[in-house]
Amino acid sequence: MTRAAPTVKQRLERxxxxxxxxxxxxxxxxxxxFMALPMLVMALISILEPGNFGGVKWGAYSGDAYxxxxxxxxxxxxxxxxxxxxxxxSRSFSLSAVTTVLTLLLGFPSALYIALQxxxxxxxxxxxxxxxxxxxxxxxxxxxxxxxxxxxLIQSGLEVIGFRGSLxxxxxxxxxxxxxxxxxxxxxxxPIYTSLEKLDWRLVEAAFDLGANRWSALRRVILPLAAxxxxxxxxxxxxxxxxxxxxxxxxxxxxxLMIGNLIQNQFGASRNWPFGAALSFxxxxxxxxxxxxxxxxxxxxxxxxx
Amino acid sequence: MNSSIVISNVSVIxxxxxxxxxxxxQVSLEIAQNEFFTLLGPSGCGKTTLLRCIAGFExxxxxxxxxxxVALEGLPPFKRPVNTxxxxxxxxxxxxxAQNIAFGLQERRVAKAEIERTVxxxxxxxxxxxxxxxxxxxxxxxQQQRVALARALANSPKxxxxxxxxxxxxxxxxxxxxxxxxxxxxDTGITFVFVTHDQDxxxxxxxxxxxxxxxxxxxxxxxxxxxxHPRSKYVADFIGDTNFLSGIVRDNRLETQxxxxxxxxxxxxxxxxxxxxxxxxxxxxxxxxxxxSRITQIVYMGNETMYHLEGDMRVxxxxxxxxxxxxxxxxxVGLVVPLSAVQPLEDAS
Numbered sequence: 174m175t176r177a178a179p180t181v182k183q184r185l186e187r188x189x190x191x192x193x194x195x196x197x198x199x200x201x202x203x204x205x206x207f208m209a210l211p212m213l214v215m216a217l218i219s220i221l222e223p224g225n226f227g228g229v230k231w232g233a234y235s236g237d238a239y240x241x242x243x244x245x246x247x248x249x250x251x252x253x254x255x256x257x258x259x260x261x262x263s264r265s266f267s268l269s270a271v272t273t274v275l276t277l278l279l280g281f282p283s284a285l286y287i288a289l290q291x292x293x294x295x296x297x298x299x300x301x302x303x304x305x306x307x308x309x310x311x312x313x314x315x316x317x318x319x320x321x322x323x324x325x326l327i328q329s330g331l332e333v334i335g336f337r338g339s340l341x342x343x344x345x346x347x348x349x350x351x352x353x354x355x356x357x358x359x360x361x362x363x364p365i366y367t368s369l370e371k372l373d374w375r376l377v378e379a380a381f382d383l384g385a386n387r388w389s390a391l392r393r394v395i396l397p398l399a400a401x402x403x404x405x406x407x408x409x410x411x412x413x414x415x416x417x418x419x420x421x422x423x424x425x426x427x428x429x430l431m432i433g434n435l436i437q438n439q440f441g442a443s444r445n446w447p448f449g450a451a452l453s454f455x456x457x458x459x460x461x462x463x464x465x466x467x468x469x470x471x472x473x474x475x476x477x478x479x
Numbered sequence: 480m481n482s483s484i485v486i487s488n489v490s491v492i493x494x495x496x497x498x499x500x501x502x503x504x505q506v507s508l509e510i511a512q513n514e515f516f517t518l519l520g521p522s523g524c525g526k527t528t529l530l531r532c533i534a535g536f537e538x539x540x541x542x543x544x545x546x547x548x549v550a551l552e553g554l555p556p557f558k559r560p561v562n563t564x565x566x567x568x569x570x571x572x573x574x575x576x577a578q579n580i581a582f583g584l585q586e587r588r589v590a591k592a593e594i595e596r597t598v599x600x601x602x603x604x605x606x607x608x609x610x611x612x613x614x615x616x617x618x619x620x621x622q623q624q625r626v627a628l629a630r631a632l633a634n635s636p637k638x639x640x641x642x643x644x645x646x647x648x649x650x651x652x653x654x655x656x657x658x659x660x661x662x663x664x665x666d667t668g669i670t671f672v673f674v675t676h677d678q679d680x681x682x683x684x685x686x687x688x689x690x691x692x693x694x695x696x697x698x699x700x701x702x703x704x705x706x707x708h709p710r711s712k713y714v715a716d717f718i719g720d721t722n723f724l725s726g727i728v729r730d731n732r733l734e735t736q737x738x739x740x741x742x743x744x745x746x747x748x749x750x751x752x753x754x755x756x757x758x759x760x761x762x763x764x765x766x767x768x769x770x771x772s773r774i775t776q777i778v779y780m781g782n783e784t785m786y787h788l789e790g791d792m793r794v795x796x797x798x799x800x801x802x803x804x805x806x807x808x809x810x811x812v813g814l815v816v817p818l819s820a821v822q823p824l825e826d827a828s
Contacts (some may be wrong), residue, residue, distance in 0.1 A: 373569070
């Protein structure tokens with residue numbers, strides 16, 4: 174009895190299975206070696222004791238790094254609550270949140286304006302929005318120093334119209350805020366514009382036809398339909414802003430630290446790698462919780478829509 | 480006539496300078512209260528532009544539109560007592576059917592209970608009770624169309640504007656919706672202004688219709704006036720199938736290449752004239768007749784047979800079970816042209 178030859182379907186299934194794994198493999202390797210592996214190393218470092226000159230003491234496990242985030246030992250060796258790091262976290266959070274709100278307030282009208290232009294002008298305007306990407310962000314941040322510092326362009330400009338005295342703009346939360354809003358604005362405009370560009374403007378006409386004025390049409394038709402773009406814009410701005418490093422480094426100096434600076438410090442001057450790693454994981458956990466909340470909310474919206 | 484809408488000398492010019500396009504050119508017409516009025520014409524004739532002028536989406540360059548005696552100039556779309564059923568329906572995808580229908584009422588700050596009642600009544604009117612909680616994407620094209628209708632009618636507008644509202648439906652559904660629209664118009668007592676390029680729709684539904692051509696009104700009348708008495712070659716050609724006969728007026732007859740056609744007495748002697756005759760009004764005979772011609776093609780169409788004749792003429796003969804004589808391809812036949820079927824056209828040749 175001869176063995177039954179595999180049917181076409183079986184053959185296709187076999188190729189399909191092989192092909193599927195073969196196609197996933199490169200991506201899986203990338204993710205493992207450039208994301209999972211480094212994170213495992215970081216996780217390991219975060220539960221080790223710090224070495225005396227940077228690095229870690231291998232084999233010496235300790236939960237101190239995570240404890241240090243909230244508690245510290247006072248002179249008499251008692252554990253007391255230390256809010257220094259929490260305050261840096263909360264400053265980072267509020268700076269990022271305000272950045273998100275401000276970029277949204279500036280970005281939505283801009284995106285709406287661009288989306289309402291004739292196609293040719295739309296292209297030109299979107300090109301203008303992308304122009305900042307042509308120059309290194311570091312260089313652009315340095316130029317903000319030139320603008321904001323005492324005796325800088327802003328102050329000199331004000332002196333021309335009679336202002337005397339110093340503004341002391343640079344190295345403040347304000348300067349960091351300006352820098353964050355400036356650098357993340359395009360990341361808010363682009364996704365919102367994309368969702369508005371796809372919007373069927375006849376729906377807005379229908380809203381007008383049904384008695385909605387401009388404000389009502391915006392609130393009841395345009396905003397709900399642009400919601401996915403607004404959501405991705407907020408994520409694209411908030412999360413990188415939360416982890417931003419050199420904008421507060423350059424514009425905030427030592428007075429306006431953000432989480433990014435704190436983490437960098439642990440791997441640099443403070444030579445406490447485990448604490449730096451623990452801070453990174455605290456930040457990661459915080460972002461994951463936020464994303465989870467967002468995903469749950471968005472899912473509910475999707476369910477409500479279907 | 481108790482006029483609902485009075486349109487006087489409305490022109491719309493798109494663009495400027497050398498590229499300016501006259502979408503509407505001095506259009507004047509009146510639409511009566513509770514009338515089913517149709518704007519008919521090919522694409523680009525300005526019918527939709529005129530509708531958008533009434534809705535307020537287009538601002539006339541000149542002229543005025545009055546609704547129940549009130550000038551609409553300067554009123555934005557959301558302040559006009561008119562509602563539109565859009566060609567694409569333009570239902571809000573993020574809202575349910577009921578929320579879509581309630582949209583206009585909510586804008587007018589109608590009480591919640593009242594809104595609920597109206598939405599229920601509207602769903603019933605368009606036979607979609609029980610569909611209120613669905614999203615537009617879950618409905619068929621015909622159902623979406625009815626939701627769009629309900630959404631517009633819920634605001635009890637003085638005028639309902641329908642922009643090619645049936646063209647996206649398939650034939651069967653379209654025919655059902657024609658009857659439905661007509662029923663709704665009778666039941667609600669609202670003035671309907673309907674835009675279409677489909678002459679069948681225009682003829683079957685309208686109380687009156689305006690045939691439009693390149694931004695101007697070519698003719699206004701009841702469907703039978705337009706069909707039986709087209710004034711121009713354009714209207715005769717656009718509505719239904721037509722034979723055009725040209726010749727010289729002699730002794731109250733039209734002398735054509737293939738014979739003499741009776742014509743009304745008031746046409747000037749010796750002038751060049753074209754008349755329109757509908758194919759179903761002509762009669763085929765073996766001997767005699769006003770005109771003589773030869774059959775070039777026979778098309779059997781079930782209820783009738785279309786004979787194509789030399790000289791670009793067509794005759795429709797009803798098929799009533801062999802009672803009418805059949806003619807063979809290539810046969811020489813005579814055509815009887817009744818005087819009542821002859822419609823002289825205003826434009827020469």
